[in-house]
Amino acid sequence: MERRVAEWLGALARIAAFVALFGLLGIALGALWGMLPERLQDPLAAQAVVVSIAALAAGALLIRVVDRRAVAALGLAFSRTAVQHVWIGVVIGAAGLVAAAAAMLATGVLEYGAQPGTPAGWITTVAVHAVMFTVAAFAEEVLFRGYAFQVLARTAGPVAAIVVSSVLFSIAHGANPSVGLFALVNIFLAGILLAIAYLRTLSLWFATAVHMGWNWAMASLFDLPVSGLQMFDTPLYEPVVEGPGWWSGGGFGPEGGLVGTLGFAIALLLTVRWRRVQPDPSIAAARPLVLRSEGELDAG
Numbered sequence: 495m496e497r498r499v500a501e502w503l504g505a506l507a508r509i510a511a512f513v514a515l516f517g518l519l520g521i522a523l524g525a526l527w528g529m530l531p532e533r534l535q536d537p538l539a540a541q542a543v544v545v546s547i548a549a550l551a552a553g554a555l556l557i558r559v560v561d562r563r564a565v566a567a568l569g570l571a572f573s574r575t576a577v578q579h580v581w582i583g584v585v586i587g588a589a590g591l592v593a594a595a596a597a598m599l600a601t602g603v604l605e606y607g608a609q610p611g612t613p614a615g616w617i618t619t620v621a622v623h624a625v626m627f628t629v630a631a632f633a634e635e636v637l638f639r640g641y642a643f644q645v646l647a648r649t650a651g652p653v654a655a656i657v658v659s660s661v662l663f664s665i666a667h668g669a670n671p672s673v674g675l676f677a678l679v680n681i682f683l684a685g686i687l688l689a690i691a692y693l694r695t696l697s698l699w700f701a702t703a704v705h706m707g708w709n710w711a712m713a714s715l716f717d718l719p720v721s722g723l724q725m726f727d728t729p730l731y732e733p734v735v736e737g738p739g740w741w742s743g744g745g746f747g748p749e750g751g752l753v754g755t756l757g758f759a760i761a762l763l764l765t766v767r768w769r770r771v772q773p774d775p776s777i778a779a780a781r782p783l784v785l786r787s788e789g790e791l792d793a794g
Contacts, residue, residue: 587707611729
């Protein structure tokens with residue numbers, strides 16, 4: 495009993511240290527970003543870059559100094575498996591969104607009209623969006639499925655960590671435009687998908703790729719709102735969304751309706767059933783916190 499209490503106290507202390515370091519680094523980096531020329535101070539880019547660096551630095555420092563493990567143990571090893579996980583993850587995320595959009599098209603709630611643009615402009619736009627959404631997805635993954643999540647999973651077990659992190663992930667989107675109860679439930683489900691993506695592979699690269707594939711397909715390929723944000727525009731075509739919001743998601747985008755639930759379910763099925771979605775040996779060798787010494791998930 496005393497040992498268990500000590501484990502919990504140690505875990506809470508490490509999570510508190512992560513939150514404190516993340517906050518301090520975020521403030522410092524935000525101040526530095528504010529010193530850049532005004533033309534470079536895009537709010538979304540600033541948030542993504544600052545969160546990425548602050549969460550990664552805080553997690554890397556703690557896992558090295560406190561847990562005495564390599565940074566790769568966070569889920570960030572560079573390996574052949576990591577490259578494979580990236581393309582598989584993008585395919586899985588995009589496939590889930592394609593399924594959601596196909597359901598909208600099949601039921602007539604989504605149609606497209608022509609918009610000015612050129613094929614070269616379309617290619618440039620989707621390429622730029624790919625970079626933007628990669629950075630944004632990495633920021634959220636290293637924050638919500640990074641060090642604090644992994645400490646909690648080791649102490650309380652993966653199920654508790656999945657639920658807690660997914661609730662926090664949903665709350666973080668609570669102030670987005672056009673958000674509603676259905677949207678918050680779907681964001682919670684997205685958190686479950688991404689947590690399982692990490693736990694299946696031990697790789698934050700894979701979770702980031704799934705996350706990026708979904709958002710990139712939603713914003714670039716289908717020109718739909720991303721979690722209520724409508725600041726991304728793809729040339730050549732313009733969507734028109736009609737019909738009940740409970741189905742289409744309305745102004746929040748597919749994540750706000752039942753089509754989003756369908757898409758997340760398909761992405762989760764692919765994540766669980768795809769044979770190549772397996773632990774990265776390079777990360778496992780670094781002894782991630784979520785593994786027991788014999789290589790099995792710590793059930794708490």
